Amino acid sequence: MTSPELDRLVTASATRSRSRPLPSRPRLKGLWSSESTVASDWTFHQTAPYIGRMKTSMARSLVQERTRLGDLVVDPFCGCGVVALEAAANGRRVVAGDWNRYAVLLTRAKLFPPVGLLAAERRLRYLWKLSRKRLSDQDLRTVPQWVRKYFHPETLRSALAFRDACVDQGDDFLLACLLGILHHQRPGFLSYPSSHLVPYLRDHKFPRCSFPEMYEERDVLVRLEAKVRRTFRRPPSAYTESRRVIHIDAREFPRVRGIGAVITSPPYMNELDYVRDNRLRLWFIERSLPEGLELVGRNREQAFTSLLRAVCIRLAPGIVQGGYFVLVVGDVTRGGGRISCTSTLTQDLFASESALDTFTIDRIYSDTIPDIRRSRRECRGTKAETVLIYRKL
Numbered sequence: 001m002t003s004p005e006l007d008r009l010v011t012a013s014a015t016r017s018r019s020r021p022l023p024s025r026p027r028l029k030g031l032w033s034s035e036s037t038v039a040s041d042w043t044f045h046q047t048a049p050y051i052g053r054m055k056t057s058m059a060r061s062l063v064q065e066r067t068r069l070g071d072l073v074v075d076p077f078c079g080c081g082v083v084a085l086e087a088a089a090n091g092r093r094v095v096a097g098d099w100n101r102y103a104v105l106l107t108r109a110k111l112f113p114p115v116g117l118l119a120a121e122r123r124l125r126y127l128w129k130l131s132r133k134r135l136s137d138q139d140l141r142t143v144p145q146w147v148r149k150y151f152h153p154e155t156l157r158s159a160l161a162f163r164d165a166c167v168d169q170g171d172d173f174l175l176a177c178l179l180g181i182l183h184h185q186r187p188g189f190l191s192y193p194s195s196h197l198v199p200y201l202r203d204h205k206f207p208r209c210s211f212p213e214m215y216e217e218r219d220v221l222v223r224l225e226a227k228v229r230r231t232f233r234r235p236p237s238a239y240t241e242s243r244r245v246i247h248i249d250a251r252e253f254p255r256v257r258g259i260g261a262v263i264t265s266p267p268y269m270n271e272l273d274y275v276r277d278n279r280l281r282l283w284f285i286e287r288s289l290p291e292g293l294e295l296v297g298r299n300r301e302q303a304f305t306s307l308l309r310a311v312c313i314r315l316a317p318g319i320v321q322g323g324y325f326v327l328v329v330g331d332v333t334r335g336g337g338r339i340s341c342t343s344t345l346t347q348d349l350f351a352s353e354s355a356l357d358t359f360t361i362d363r364i365y366s367d368t369i370p371d372i373r374r375s376r377r378e379c380r381g382t383k384a385e386t387v388l389i390y391r392k393l
Contacts (some may be wrong), residue, residue, distance in 0.1 A: 042089060043233045048180035049197050049348040050080035050103070051277050054265050054328060058367070058387070059086040064261050066093055066324045067391065070241065071260030074318075076250035076311055077203035081107030083263050088243055095256055097246040101285050102179070102278050104247045111177035111243045117232040120173070123229055124142045127174055128221055131158075131165035147283055149201065150183055150191040157191055158220040163284055177227045179281045188226060190218050199280040259319045265328040266308055268342065305345050313355045316392075325359055325390040343386035350390060359390040 028138065039058045059082045062076065067073055073087035078096035084107050087094045098104050114120035138157040140148060148156060159178065166175035185193035185202055193206040193214050208215050246254070250266075267274075275282060275289060282289055312325065319325060329342040343364075350356045365387040 002165065020078070033099070041234070042236045042307075043231055044085055044113065044235060045080075045082065045179075046282070047109055047176050048080070048106055048230055050106060051081050051197050055367075056081045056082055056086065056330065058328070059083045059263070062157045062326055062387075062389075063087050063090050063092060063261075066326060067260045072256070074253075074256055074259050074315060075263045075264045075266045076244070076253045076315065078107050078245070078263070078268050079103050079265065081110045081158055081245075084243070084245065085110045085236070087263075087304055088241065089385045091240055092239040092260070093252070094243045095246075096244070097248045097250065097253055099247070100278070100282075101247060101250050101290060102282050103274075104245055105172050105285060106176050106180070108172040108245045109166075109174065111245055113173050113235070115238075116235075117229065119167070120232060121137055122226070123171065124174060124224060127165045127171060128162065128224075130169070131161040134161040134164050137161070137164070138325050141193060149200065150194060150244065150280065152192070152215065152217045155190055155218045155220060159284075160226070162220060168203060174224075174228075175285070177224060177231060179284060180231075181223050181227050183280055183286065185214065187214075188223055190220060190223060198277045233308050251314070253311065253314055255314060255318060259315065259320045259323055261324040261326060261364070262315050262319060262327040263324075266304070266311070268330045301345060304342060305349055308346060308348055309353060312349065313353070316356055316359070318391050323392050324362070326390070327390075330385045347389055356390075358393050360393055361388065362391040363387070363389040365389075 010165075030294070036054070037057050045056050063073060063083065063086045065085070069091040070093065072093045072095065072100070073083065075083045075094075075096045076098075078084050078098045079100075080103055081096065084094045085094040088111055096107050096111075098107070114123055135157060138152055138160050143156065150156075151159070157258050159182075162178060163175065166172075167177065181189045183189060183191035183194045184196045185206060191199075193202045194200060195202065206214055248254075274383060279289060308327075316325065327346055329346055330340050331343070347361070350359055350361070367385045367387065
């Protein structure tokens with residue numbers, strides 16, 4: 001059943017008719033490209049890295065072209081909050097969720113930030129002062145060796161104390177900023193030289209004997225101050241509509257009503273391992289690692305279809321007449337060289353499932369994923385995405 005909180009969140013659109021067609025707009029495909037949009041995006045998108053994230057330009061186009069101001073946008077696989085941020089920044093109401101606590105933390109940080117840079121800096125100074133009282137509580141012997149190997153002991157002690165202050169005060173934004181500078185080889189980050197996305201030490205490329213400065217203690221506060229300033233370099237305008245982010249398995253997502261559009265990208269079977277690939281940041285969030293929710297094994301296609309069916313059946317009844325179900329899926333290439341076409345599996349599901357027979361395909365777009373967005377060595381992994389846009393009759 002829909003909770004009272006969600007009832008209040010979506011009441012404004014529960015009776016709104018979407019049966020009349022949307023105004024004629026340019027084709028979506030011309031509104032996003034494979035080129036980087038880092039220089040023009042809201043810098044909240046760059047709070048912390050996240051593997052497999054949707055293109056910001058794609059999310060923006062889908063939100064603007066398939067919804068109106070005040071519509072409710074739902075993303076049950078929100079990842080780092082690309083769709084949620086674009087929807088909120090464009091005057092839509094948002095309900096987003098994910099099973100991954102790192103994803104939920106980043107999305108909350110972007111949707112519930114401080115009101116401005118000055119407020120963020122004041123909050124940082126306050127939490128930093130609180131964290132200094134926790135330095136003596138940091139017993140590094142209780143920290144796993146695989147975590148300790150990334151940091152100078154005093155850097156790790158200071159970062160953990162600040163992490164504890166953020167958790168105690170419920171400050172998702174500043175904790176996300178801390179995770180955003182957790183590991184890299186650049187001087188503005190906290191770790192010994194390591195990769196930026198999937199964490200692994202780069203001590204062979206940067207040996208301690210040749211690069212001693214890269215293994216010295218890092219000033220955590222100075223780097224946090226710089227990170228907060230970078231994050232507020234191009235913030236979106238103040239959000240005007242309601243927002244909610246929940247930590248939940250998508251198969252148990254609330255039965256929201258009055259949805260203008262579900263815009264989401266389900267996991268690409270076992271193409272990514274979100275626990276392994278985010279392990280250091282995930283450990284910092286709870287000082288432990290969660291159980292993974294990976295679609296692996298011989299029956300991965302069956303697992304993908306089962307997951308998608310459960311989510312679609314759960315959310316489809318809440319989409320208003322004329323509303324949209326938008327799915328961004330990718331062909332999977334890992335495992336014996338055999339390609340698993342998730343777009344075909346998705347279309348078969350919508351064609352065969354009686355609970356989805358009120359939806360008709362409105363548009364199908366194919367999009368190539370540039371090498372820079374693929375995290376696997378030698379640019380392996382998903383090479384193309386398909387955007388399936390279904391409309392409720």
